[in-house]
Amino acid sequence: MPTNDVKLLGAPASQYVNRVQFALNLKSIDYEFIPQNMREKSELLLKSNPVHKNIPVLLHGDKPICDSLVILQYIDEFWFDGPSILPSDPYDRAIARFWAAYIDDKWIPFFKELTTAKDEESKTALVEKILEGVKLFEDVFVKASKGKCFFGGETISFLDIVLGCYLGWLKAWGIQLDVNFLDESKTPALVGWAERFSSDKAIHGIIPETEELFRILQIILSRAADAASK
């Protein structure tokens, strides 16, 4: 299959879409980015992901692949001669998948809950849970990196991508709530990792600027407030 027959249906501010962009860059795969309007879903999106009607969708030739973690593994397995995204040892893979599931099923949803949190008490409780998660990531990083630059060691890997995609939103939320989620005094190793990850050439420029994410966050929050008052 020609490598230039790769299309990505997505939106620039979606962290899940950004994950796929990181992976394609790491493997040096050229692709066409087809921006999607999620409030008016295109025929192409509905045809390519009829079950969830969601982004990202990778179109490889005429074959759609959905769900960011599924796409990452597909990219790694199809373009197996590029740098590896998943670790090679089955146990290390299980650990990486475990933390990816925690990030997607527990940690990122805390932020979603924040958009509809009604009072200060519930917001504070959610912030606590988020910070507990960050502390866990610090421990995981120290263990997994073994003193090297990334969760994957010398090179960026699955868990770097799965967590790193949220760094922009983490900053935007930090401004919104006046909380420093990545505090050098509390999670120094993770702060170092975040800087190295964000400046890597495969990663840099993909995540929108914090001001842009903050602006989008205001829209999200105001829509949530409108929906709640109905």
Place this chain on the structure above:
Amino acid sequence: MAGDKVVVLGTYVSMFSMRAQVALNEKGIEYEKKEEDLANKSPLFLEMNPVHKKIPVLIHNGKPVCESLIIVQYIDEVWHDKNPLLPSDPYQRAQARFWADFVDKKVYDCGRRIWATKGEEKEAAKKEFIGIMKTLEGELGNKPYFGGEDFGYVDVALIPFYCWFHAYENFGNFKTETECPKLVEWAKRCMQRESVSKSLADPHKIYEFVVSLKKKLGIE
């Protein structure tokens, strides 16, 4: 591998524990099943899954692996030379992962709402459940298994729910066989495999378990 020590911490009723057992049985791996009392969690259990404190946990030579689908993939990768569960083609693998993830996100929650709610909520849950089963039936098509000719990853992910159907059907007042005959045919085909029939719980015991759980939780 000779000298491997494999333990599954789980419970008799958990469809998630059953996934791990089916996978190990498919590979012909000897293992010890430890029944965990979730009301009285053992120190071993808390040590092996400190983050979620949930079963199943696979302990392979002392190292814990958590989350049932992650466990199944681990089993498939370690014992990769026997009965592969995931196909070798990257696109087919992606499809298998997608559908196993679909099962994970949809079936348990919806099934639970059938027995844990009443009135309109229960009716809605029942309709949703049948919808989910029809979607899965569509994906199965005319294949003998979700994996195609061979029993595979998605089959492992879904089949343990079959022993819970009797409970869902009783509480929801419907018959899966009427709504999705091809899916029930598939389930019966899977039950012909010893790896599956040895691992699944008795549907009547599941039903009794739900009855007593409802009492404990104060749900009518």
